[in-house]
Amino acid sequence: DAGVIQSPRHEVTEMGQEVTLRCKPISGHDYLFWYRQTMMRGLELLIYFNNNVPIDDSGMPEDRFSAKMPNASFSTLKIQPSEPRDSAVYFCASSLRDRGAMNTEAFFGQGTRLTVV
Amino acid sequence: EDQVTQSPEALRLQEGESSSLNCSYTVSGLRGLFWYRQDPGKGPEFLFTLYSAGEEKEKERLKATLTKKESFLHITAPKPEDSATYLCAVHAADYGGSQGNLIFGKGTKLSVKP
Numbered sequence: 001d002a003g004v005i006q007s008p009r010h011e012v013t014e015m016g017q018e019v020t021l022r023c024k025p026i027s028g029h030d031y032l033f034w035y036r037q038t039m040m041r042g043l044e045l046l047i048y049f050n051n052n053v054p055i056d057d058s059g060m061p062e063d064r065f066s067a068k069m070p071n072a073s074f075s076t077l078k079i080q081p082s083e084p085r086d087s088a089v090y091f092c093a094s095s096l097r098d099r100g101a102m103n104t105e106a107f108f109g110q111g112t113r114l115t116v117v
Numbered sequence: 118e119d120q121v122t123q124s125p126e127a128l129r130l131q132e133g134e135s136s137s138l139n140c141s142y143t144v145s146g147l148r149g150l151f152w153y154r155q156d157p158g159k160g161p162e163f164l165f166t167l168y169s170a171g172e173e174k175e176k177e178r179l180k181a182t183l184t185k186k187e188s189f190l191h192i193t194a195p196k197p198e199d200s201a202t203y204l205c206a207v208h209a210a211d212y213g214g215s216q217g218n219l220i221f222g223k224g225t226k227l228s229v230k231p
Contacts, residue, residue: 042221045220108161
């Protein structure tokens with residue numbers, strides 16, 4: 001497996017524009033996580049899905065942020081409209097619940113570095 | 118509220134100088150504690166999983182241990198290539214009975230000088 005694949009790797013956009021980040025999780029994984037990483041706040045969980053269903057979106061900062069997972073192999077994180085304070089590295093990760101109902105490790109993509117000017 | 122705290126924030130070691138990184142946690146129901154390594158410009162890379170107090174895992178110069186309140190990452194005779202940010206994360210049985218919430222600490226930035 002190629003691991004978790006994110007695109008684009010870098011995105012520079014103007015304030016007010018819509019931004020869509022994409023993620024392909026590892027095949028067979030049933031959890032998908034979206035994180036945001038900044039120097040000040042570290043890795044913050046934005047939202048996670050289990051079997052394509054959003055479970056907890058309490059980390060989504062504002063209504064400008066939305067995430068979807070239309071199928072087991074694809075997820076998007078959308079910011080509309082974007083603002084300079086959204087500049088950060090956004091990571092997608094996926095993991096698998098094993099038979100003992102204990103969570104296995106999450107595997108991360110390489111991230112998308114977003115810059116909003 | 119579930120929390121994960123790592124210390125120190127930064128650690129500078131000489132090559133060969135052993136030390137330990139700390140991760141203390143407060144969660145309602147631990148379903149796994151994970152250590153990751155993150156190099157600049159890359160995503161976190163998985164190192165270890167620990168599930169119960171008393172458990173230990175080793176990999177090369179790294180050894181992770183777990184108690185009911187904290188985990189340690191021991192680094193024995195580190196080399197410059199061990200320089201990275203080390204992140205601790207916990208899976209907790211969380212709100213509304215959902216499982217899978219993964220919470221990270223802010224990390225310890227390790228620098229090993231030759």
